[in-house]
Amino acid sequence: MQKRLVLDQTQISIIISRFCHQLIENHDDFENTVLLGLQPRGAMVLDRIVQRMREIHPSPLKYGYLDATFHRDDFRRRDIPLKANETRIEFLIENKKVILVDDVLYKGRSVRAAMDAMIAYGRPLKVELMVLIDRKYTRDFPIKPNYYGRQVNTLESQYVSVEWQSQGYAEDAIWITEKESK
Amino acid sequence: MQQLSTRHLLGIKGLTESDIQLVFETADNFKEVLNRPIKKVPSLRDITIANVFFENSTRTKLSFELAEKRLSADVVNFASGSSSVKKGETLIDTVNNILAMKVDMVVMRHSSPGAPHFLSRHIRANIINAGDGTHEHPTQALLDAFSIRERLGDVAGKKVAIIGDILHSRVALSNIFCLQKLGAEVMVCGPLTLMPRHVAALGVKVEHDVFKALQWCDVANVLRIQMERQQIKYFPSLREYSLYYGINRRLLNRLNKEIVIMHPGPINRGVELNSDVADSENAIILQQVENGVAVRMAVLYLLASVK
Numbered sequence: 001m002q003k004r005l006v007l008d009q010t011q012i013s014i015i016i017s018r019f020c021h022q023l024i025e026n027h028d029d030f031e032n033t034v035l036l037g038l039q040p041r042g043a044m045v046l047d048r049i050v051q052r053m054r055e056i057h058p059s060p061l062k063y064g065y066l067d068a069t070f071h072r073d074d075f076r077r078r079d080i081p082l083k084a085n086e087t088r089i090e091f092l093i094e095n096k097k098v099i100l101v102d103d104v105l106y107k108g109r110s111v112r113a114a115m116d117a118m119i120a121y122g123r124p125l126k127v128e129l130m131v132l133i134d135r136k137y138t139r140d141f142p143i144k145p146n147y148y149g150r151q152v153n154t155l156e157s158q159y160v161s162v163e164w165q166s167q168g169y170a171e172d173a174i175w176i177t178e179k180e181s182k
Numbered sequence: 183m184q185q186l187s188t189r190h191l192l193g194i195k196g197l198t199e200s201d202i203q204l205v206f207e208t209a210d211n212f213k214e215v216l217n218r219p220i221k222k223v224p225s226l227r228d229i230t231i232a233n234v235f236f237e238n239s240t241r242t243k244l245s246f247e248l249a250e251k252r253l254s255a256d257v258v259n260f261a262s263g264s265s266s267v268k269k270g271e272t273l274i275d276t277v278n279n280i281l282a283m284k285v286d287m288v289v290m291r292h293s294s295p296g297a298p299h300f301l302s303r304h305i306r307a308n309i310i311n312a313g314d315g316t317h318e319h320p321t322q323a324l325l326d327a328f329s330i331r332e333r334l335g336d337v338a339g340k341k342v343a344i345i346g347d348i349l350h351s352r353v354a355l356s357n358i359f360c361l362q363k364l365g366a367e368v369m370v371c372g373p374l375t376l377m378p379r380h381v382a383a384l385g386v387k388v389e390h391d392v393f394k395a396l397q398w399c400d401v402a403n404v405l406r407i408q409m410e411r412q413q414i415k416y417f418p419s420l421r422e423y424s425l426y427y428g429i430n431r432r433l434l435n436r437l438n439k440e441i442v443i444m445h446p447g448p449i450n451r452g453v454e455l456n457s458d459v460a461d462s463e464n465a466i467i468l469q470q471v472e473n474g475v476a477v478r479m480a481v482l483y484l485l486a487s488v489k
Contacts, residue, residue, distance in 0.1 A: 070223035081484075083184060084211040086210075120215075120218045
């Protein structure tokens with residue numbers, strides 16, 4: 001099975017810390033900033049950021065989880081429909097700076113759907129995108145992350161898998177695998 | 183990543199337990215959508231749905247229409263009273279004409295049991311049964327069970343008494359199927375004349391004393407007396423029915439326990455249900471109506487996604 005390690009536990013942890021510091025640098029005390037984790041896998045990245053932020057920054061952080069399943073552009077075009085996940089946003093984003101958090105940025109279609117879904121909670125002042133992995137040269141939409149952990153060159157035939165300890169894996173790790181051998 | 187085992191919702195009888203659970207899980211998500219400032223998602227924006235009602239309906243039709251619009255579908259409404267059905271057109275011709283206008287889904291209510299089943303064998307669109315005579319009313323049963331799950335945490339192991347006009351009720355039959363598939367115990371209660379002859383063969387308990395039924399159950403689903411379907415008199419008077427089967431606060435106080443009261447609407451206040459019960463904390467009647475939209479959104483969304 002062809003499998004290549006992109007990031008190990010230590011590297012992921014360093015990136016999460018860097019994300020937190022970048023956010024503090026750009027958003028001060030987070031008074032007007034909210035974070036939204038894209039369901040299902042961006043929520044896990046967000047949880048890690050929130051956890052780390054509690055250790056290094058005193059200001060309370062407003063965050064929620066956004067599911068964009070009902071806003072996707074591939075409904076009725078997939079062989080098996082996607083199952084929706086919980087959306088939990090207990091605030092409005094009207095005039096707020098929103099940071100969308102996901103694990104892997106690939107075609108950009110999930111992010112497009114998420115931006116569509118997000119508007120149901122108000123008109124944001126500004127939207128930023130934060131991803132752990134940016135798959136270069138694969139975008140179908142003009143979408144670019146403001147913060148990324150690592151940029152990787154990948155083929156269509158490859159898949160980026162993100163493993164979290166909280167999901168039962170031995171350690172946090174990000175791999176590039178061949179789709180057939182996934 | 184699941185999908186329904188069927189491309190039509192003709193009755194609860196044809197659904198599996200996992201189908202019902204999938205509807206509930208999807209309805210949970212839509213209930214959240216309905217609480218957003220903008221209560222609309224674009225999922226069905228390329229779908230046209232015809233609401234074909236050959237029988238009167240207020241809340242079911244409104245609930246379906248709202249669910250369709252919340253999903254961004256295009257909606258056309260058809261009421262038999264003002265249509266060519268009156269001029270002698272057959273059911274297939276009527277619906278084929280509607281389908282010729284490129285309709286993808288048909289929500290149908292009809293006074294003949296089995297009408298949606300018949301239609302599903304002859305036309306290509308997804309059919310959703312919104313009530314066929316005295317046979318089934320699947321979305322009502324789904325929203326009833328969803329409301330029980332919401333109030334009590336789970337349906338499995340709960341005792342549900344369906345009280346009233348069982349003979350003429352499609353809600354009763356769909357509820358029996360749905361609750362049993364989800365692992366609840368079901369009792370039917372009503373006067374002998376309003377009880378189908380072989381109802382016990384469905385595996386339900388049969389009771390004629392409303393107080394005993396209320397003592398037994400966790401949830402009482404109270405049905406309306408359907409005067410419009412009664413060609414003969416099944417009981418001497420509404421006053422007498424109310425005396426023996428009407429549920430009031432005094433009756434509930436005698437139970438020494440709290441039970442949940444449901445009603446599919448419209449309520450005949452003072453007949454099957456007194457206002458002191460219908461408007462009380464025990465009643466989840468308005469929650470049922472609210473959940474109806476979310477459950478119908480889930481049904482439409484899931485059926486549209488079946489290839």
